Amino acid sequence: RRKVLELIFxxxxxxxxxxxxxxxxxxxAAAQKLGMNHVxxxxxxxxxxxxxxxxxxxxxxxxxIMCTRCVRVCEQ
Structure with a gap:
């Protein structure tokens, strides 16, 4: 998970x-939870x-970050 998050950053x-x-x-928050402080x-x-x-x-x-929130908002 940490590597994927680093790639997103x-x-x-x-x-x-x-x-x-x-x-x-x-x-x-996800980065902090995983203890990530640099990429x-x-x-x-x-x-x-x-x-x-x-x-x-x-x-x-x-x-x-490809979360699709904007897509969901547009559909509503």
């Missing part, structure tokens, strides 16, 4: 110390589009 722009969700984030893999920061087409929320694909 390495793949996108997840820097907890500067994130607006710092302290209120499921991804950060052992090289970071890959591909630039993805930010989708602001919805009038109530914005989807930043640079921060995506």
């Amino acid at each position: 390495a793949e996108r722009n997840h820097v907890c110390s500067v994130c607006v969700s710092n302290g209120h984030c499921d991804l950060q 052992h893999f090289p970071y890959i920061y591909n630039k993805f589009n930010v989708d602001a087409t919805h009038d109530r929320f914005t989807v930043d694909h640079n921060r995506c």
Whole structure:
């Protein structure tokens, strides 16, 4: 689980110390639960589009962790 979580952190722009969700984030909580304090893999920061087409929320694909929450919100 820890390696998979490290890969998620390495793949996108997840820097907890500067994130607006710092302290209120499921991804950060999972990392803390597993005792993760740094990533052992090289970071890959591909630039993805930010989708602001919805009038109530914005989807930043640079921060995506494939949780499907945005998909579920759109379906409701």
